[in-house]
Amino acid sequence: MTPFQQDLVSRNVPSFEAHIVVLELSSYQEDVNFYIPTSPSSLTSPPRVVHSLIIINKAGGLVYNRSFSSHLNTISVNDLLVLAGTFHGVHAITKSLTPSSLFIPSNQRTGIEVLDSSSFRLNCFQTFTGTKFLLFTEPGQPNVETIVRKVYELYADYVMKNPFYQLEMPIRCEQFERGLVSYMRAK
Amino acid sequence: MVAQLCTDFDSDYNQVNSQLDKMGHSIGMRLIEDFFAKSGTQRCANLRETAETISKVGFKMFLNITPTIANWSADNKQFSLIFEENPLADFVELPDDGRAQDELWYSNILCGILRGALEMVQMQVEAHYVSDVLRGNDTTEMRITLLRYIEDEMPPEDD
Numbered sequence: 001m002t003p004f005q006q007d008l009v010s011r012n013v014p015s016f017e018a019h020i021v022v023l024e025l026s027s028y029q030e031d032v033n034f035y036i037p038t039s040p041s042s043l044t045s046p047p048r049v050v051h052s053l054i055i056i057n058k059a060g061g062l063v064y065n066r067s068f069s070s071h072l073n074t075i076s077v078n079d080l081l082v083l084a085g086t087f088h089g090v091h092a093i094t095k096s097l098t099p100s101s102l103f104i105p106s107n108q109r110t111g112i113e114v115l116d117s118s119s120f121r122l123n124c125f126q127t128f129t130g131t132k133f134l135l136f137t138e139p140g141q142p143n144v145e146t147i148v149r150k151v152y153e154l155y156a157d158y159v160m161k162n163p164f165y166q167l168e169m170p171i172r173c174e175q176f177e178r179g180l181v182s183y184m185r186a187k
Numbered sequence: 188m189v190a191q192l193c194t195d196f197d198s199d200y201n202q203v204n205s206q207l208d209k210m211g212h213s214i215g216m217r218l219i220e221d222f223f224a225k226s227g228t229q230r231c232a233n234l235r236e237t238a239e240t241i242s243k244v245g246f247k248m249f250l251n252i253t254p255t256i257a258n259w260s261a262d263n264k265q266f267s268l269i270f271e272e273n274p275l276a277d278f279v280e281l282p283d284d285g286r287a288q289d290e291l292w293y294s295n296i297l298c299g300i301l302r303g304a305l306e307m308v309q310m311q312v313e314a315h316y317v318s319d320v321l322r323g324n325d326t327t328e329m330r331i332t333l334l335r336y337i338e339d340e341m342p343p344e345d346d
Contacts, residue, residue: 129307155224157221161217161221
């Protein structure tokens, strides 16, 4: 507490007045070039622009897909399955492309992680157990790592801990769905 | 739960043990995802690191205990986890029908969990109890043996 505030307290000034004093102090700091974010938009992280999410099991089968924006072209489930299988293969190839002269142990080589294009970015996160999470986002999307982690946590909580979910089978869990949507919409 | 299994299998403790192990196996296969999602650990380079992680991160996270790692074999493929305390067995006394003391491994589900979890990260292990305070031994000791690393590219059902 500043001496000034202590003075206020000792004189029994109601607390809301003390609040105003604090606010004035912060605007004073702004005057002397001390950056304090004021607009609410700069306080929160930028809106997450995640187009869609695909989960591929360790055998290359599509177990989950969901899109989060409405203006995407829809493709048939069949095509998605082919896409998942193809990506799985490409991932395996890129993994073995690592030059052996780099002396990276084989279990630490990763396959394709990011695929960039002018209109979207494809992020691939593979868990140690072989499950792949593919996230389609805007090209400049920051903090993808955090989003993927969160999705993985939701997956571990709502899918793996659901006793009625069979491993490696397509995911139909309402709670997972709800958790995902509320996380993606949170801005 | 263990009591229920004993009733179900008519006190055939060997079968109870293997059933517990099987149940643990399915739990482990799912729990491993939770472990990685919440702990953010990196891949272990060798079995020693794995043992450390199991004890200091895994058991700490799920049971809030840290079993001691001991008795490494010469080829670094076997180790023991020694449990000073075991939340699963806190209030347990084995039935004294003369056989449970010799045949039942009360916490065998933990072996199964470790086996399932490690299998998901391409390590095939064998886990079993060698002693248990519930049986009147001085310590509770679990022996873990690494059988082999499963080759990455091949899903287990293909080979």
